[in-house]
Amino acid sequence: MNILSGKARKAGVLGWPVAHSRSPRLHGFWLERYGIDGAYLPLPVRPEHFADAVRALAQLGFAGANVTIPHKEAAFALCDAVDDAARRAGSVNTLFFREDGRIEGSSTDGYGFVESVREQAPGWQAADGPAVILGAGGAVRSVAAALLDAGCPKLVLANRTAARAEALARDLGGPIEVTDRPRLQDAALLVNGTSLGMEGQPPLVLDLAPLPPTAVVADLVYVPLETPLLAAARARGLRAVDGLGMLLHQARPGFHEWFGVAPAVDGALRAFVAADLLP
Numbered sequence: 001m002n003i004l005s006g007k008a009r010k011a012g013v014l015g016w017p018v019a020h021s022r023s024p025r026l027h028g029f030w031l032e033r034y035g036i037d038g039a040y041l042p043l044p045v046r047p048e049h050f051a052d053a054v055r056a057l058a059q060l061g062f063a064g065a066n067v068t069i070p071h072k073e074a075a076f077a078l079c080d081a082v083d084d085a086a087r088r089a090g091s092v093n094t095l096f097f098r099e100d101g102r103i104e105g106s107s108t109d110g111y112g113f114v115e116s117v118r119e120q121a122p123g124w125q126a127a128d129g130p131a132v133i134l135g136a137g138g139a140v141r142s143v144a145a146a147l148l149d150a151g152c153p154k155l156v157l158a159n160r161t162a163a164r165a166e167a168l169a170r171d172l173g174g175p176i177e178v179t180d181r182p183r184l185q186d187a188a189l190l191v192n193g194t195s196l197g198m199e200g201q202p203p204l205v206l207d208l209a210p211l212p213p214t215a216v217v218a219d220l221v222y223v224p225l226e227t228p229l230l231a232a233a234r235a236r237g238l239r240a241v242d243g244l245g246m247l248l249h250q251a252r253p254g255f256h257e258w259f260g261v262a263p264a265v266d267g268a269l270r271a272f273v274a275a276d277l278l279p
Contacts, residue, residue, distance in 0.1 A: 005037050010061065011258045012041035014053065014075075015068035019044070022273055023066055026251055029272050030263040038259050050074050058097040063258035065095045066251070072138060079105035088145040088172060091138055094254040109139055110146025112250025113220070117189070119249070119265070121216045121239040126150035128214075129188030134158050134204070136165040139220055140193035141172070147189075148174050156182045184210040192219045197227035204229045208236055219243050223277055244274060 013023040019042065027040035043065065045053040050071050057065060067075040072091035076082060079092060080102040086092045092105030117124055131152050133140055136159040144155055154175045159165040162178060169176040184190065190211065196204035198221045206229065208217070217233035222243030230240040248265045256262045 002032060002039075004039055007037060009036070009038035009063050009259050010041070011038070011063050011065055011254070012043040012057070013066040013068060014043045014045050014050070014071055016044055016046050016070060018042045018068065021068060022247065022276055023068075023251065025276055026248065026269070026273050027255060029269055030255055030261070031259070034259075034261045034263070036259050036261065045071070047071065047074065051078055054078055054095065054103065058101070058103060062097055064097050064254060066254060067093050067095060075105055079103050082106070085110055085142070085145065085149075089138070089142040090171070091141075093250070096254075096257055106253065107142050108250040108253050109142035109246065110144075110149075111253065112246040112248070113143045113218070114146050114150050115249035115252075115265075116245030117216060117218055117241050120241040120245055124189070124216050124239070126152040126189075130154040130156055130186050131189040131191060132156045132158065132182040132184060132187040133191045133193055134182075134196075134206075135193030136161070136168050137193060140191075141168055143191060143193060143220070144168065144176070145172055148172065148176075152189075156187070158182045184208070184215075185212065187211060187215055190215060190217045192221065192227070192229050195221070197221050197229050199223045203227075206232075208232055208238065211236070211238060213237065215239075216241060220246060222247060225274060225277055244270065244277070248273065 013021050024042050031038050075092040082105040086105050086107040089107040094106045094108050096104045126147050131147050156177045157165040165178045169178050195201050216239045218241035219227045219229050220243045221227050225242050233240040
């Protein structure tokens with residue numbers, strides 16, 4: 001039984017709504033595993049109250065917080081300082097409250113994605129070849145920046161609205177191509193950054209036959225854990241990377257900073273969080 005003392009470290013996740021978030025389950029697992037005097041709370045906050053809520057948490061002695069939809073851009077604007085990853089993403093998903101009253105922000109989604117691919121597709125390197133990314137939303141922005149930073153030689157962005165993908169390419173700079181017909185035969189990595197395949201959404205219909213046999217197929221969707229895209233990839237013998245790994249790995253930097261322990265992502269953690277994804 002985890003009994004808190006008056007010195008307990010506190011963090012949480014800000015969102016509206018926030019009941020769907022698996023972050024409390026994830027961080028709660030780590031707090032229990034490492035015997036930490038601390039708590040991680042779901043914090044439902046309406047957008048119009050976000051700035052006041054963040055400042056109140058800092059004044060209440062919270063070490064920091066995660067930020068989820070729809071607050072990531074507002075969190076970026078509220079910070080006194082942000083890291084390079086957040087600056088390139090244009091959003092913040094992890095807040096740190098400093099003793100001098102400053103609020104600092106980071107974007108760890110891209111880091112979480114790269115670490116997840118490395119874990120689930122051993123031997124993969126960003127430098128292996130071009131990455132084709134479907135979608136151009138906030139998560140894709142973080143993933144694209146992280147892939148470029150990790151050495152990806154070229155990104156190919158495909159999105160229903162070309163203007164949005166073109167804006168993303170301009171913001172990030174570097175070797176990025178925007179197209180409505182990506183050449184899968186050149187791809188070392190295919191990433192679904194759209195909501196297609198998510199529970200309650202239409203499946204992503206895409207012929208994977210042109211992909212090289214060494215390609216990796218990744219999906220940012222983690223409900224369901226095995227999307228139709230990943231099932232099709234595995235059926236062709238391709239390495240498939242689910243969206244849960246990104247969720248688990250993106251949480252590591254924040255937990256380390258807030259609670260003083262570098263947490264491990266392993267089979268026990270994955271099984272514990274995945275159990276909450278079942279219908």
